[in-house]
Amino acid sequence: MRRLIVLFTTALFIVTALTANALTRSQIIRLLAQEKSFNVTYMTKAMLDKIAASKKDYPLAVLADNAGVNSVRVFEFGDQVTVDYGKALLNTYISGDKEADLMLLQQQEGYRYVAIYGLPAQEHICGTVLIFSEYYNHKTTLIIITGSISDDTVGKLIEAFDK
Numbered sequence: 001m002r003r004l005i006v007l008f009t010t011a012l013f014i015v016t017a018l019t020a021n022a023l024t025r026s027q028i029i030r031l032l033a034q035e036k037s038f039n040v041t042y043m044t045k046a047m048l049d050k051i052a053a054s055k056k057d058y059p060l061a062v063l064a065d066n067a068g069v070n071s072v073r074v075f076e077f078g079d080q081v082t083v084d085y086g087k088a089l090l091n092t093y094i095s096g097d098k099e100a101d102l103m104l105l106q107q108q109e110g111y112r113y114v115a116i117y118g119l120p121a122q123e124h125i126c127g128t129v130l131i132f133s134e135y136y137n138h139k140t141t142l143i144i145i146t147g148s149i150s151d152d153t154v155g156k157l158i159e160a161f162d163k
Contacts, residue, residue, distance in 0.1 A: 023088060023092075024092065025089060025092045028085055028088050028089045028092065029089070031085055032075070032082060032085050032086075032089075035078075035079075035081060035082050035085070036078075037077070037078025037079040037081075037082050038075070038076070038077060038078065038082045038085075039075075039076040039078070040073060040074065040075050040076070041073070041074045041076075042071065042072070042073055043060070043071075043072040043073070043074065045064075045069070048060065048061070048063050048064045048069070048072065049064045051064065052064030052065070059131075059157065059160035059161050060072065060143070060160075061160075062153060062156040062157055062160055063145065063153065063157075066147075066149065066150070066153045068125075068147045068148035068149055068150065068153075069145060069146075069147040069149060069153075070146050070147035070148075071144075071145070071146050071147065072143065072144070072145050073143070073144045074141060074142075074143050075089070075141060075142040075143070075144070076139070076140070076141050077140040077141070077142070082140075083134070083140045086132075086140060086142045087132075089142060090117075090130060090132055090142055093117065093119065093128065093130055093144075094117050094119075094130070102117040102118060102119060103115065103116070103117055104116045104117060104118050104154065104158055105158050105161065105162060107161075107162065111135055111136035111137070111138070112133075112134070112135050112136075113132075113133070113134045113135075113136075114131070114132070114133045114134075114161050114162075115131075115132045116129065116130070116131050116132075116154075116157065116158055116161060117129070117130040117132075118130075118149075118154055121148060124150065124151045125148050125149065125150060125151075126148075126149040126150075126151075126154055127146065127147070127148070127149075128144065128145065128146050129143075129144075129145040129149055129154060129157065130142065130143070130144055130145075131143040131145075131157070131161060133161070
């Protein structure tokens with residue numbers, strides 16, 4: 001019963017905070033870090049190279065050849081509370097009228113939903129690419145890629161996640 005009250009209180013706090021747009025990225029990540037069903041992986045260049053060598057069909061393998069990638073963070077959300085935090089984190093990047101301009105791919109296929117956003121740094125270069133992937137009642141991830149990501153690499157990412 002106590003867990004149910006805590007879960008309800010947390011959900012109420014999230015809804016209130018999200019509607020007020022009060023949480024910053026740092027605050028959301030701090031809240032996520034307290035959740036047991038949340039995991040984050042920081043991928044190094046060596047890890048990307050290893051993925052490209054062993055799992056060529058893995059969508060992030062296309063990043064191995066891109067020298068402009070500075071960081072790749074993979075956020076995995078294990079329950080609805082953390083998924084809501086993940087959506088709030090995504091919205092800190094794309095909120096407002098910019099969302100439609102930044103969307104590169106949105107695909108709903110059965111129980112799978114994928115959205116890819118690109119935040120431009122300069123012409124033909126994205127400074128940040130956001131990939132939100134949700135499999136109903138299974139797995140939800142948010143991948144944040146930063147650096148100087150060329151249109152060509154973004155195109156390869158879209159093709160990889162469009163499969």
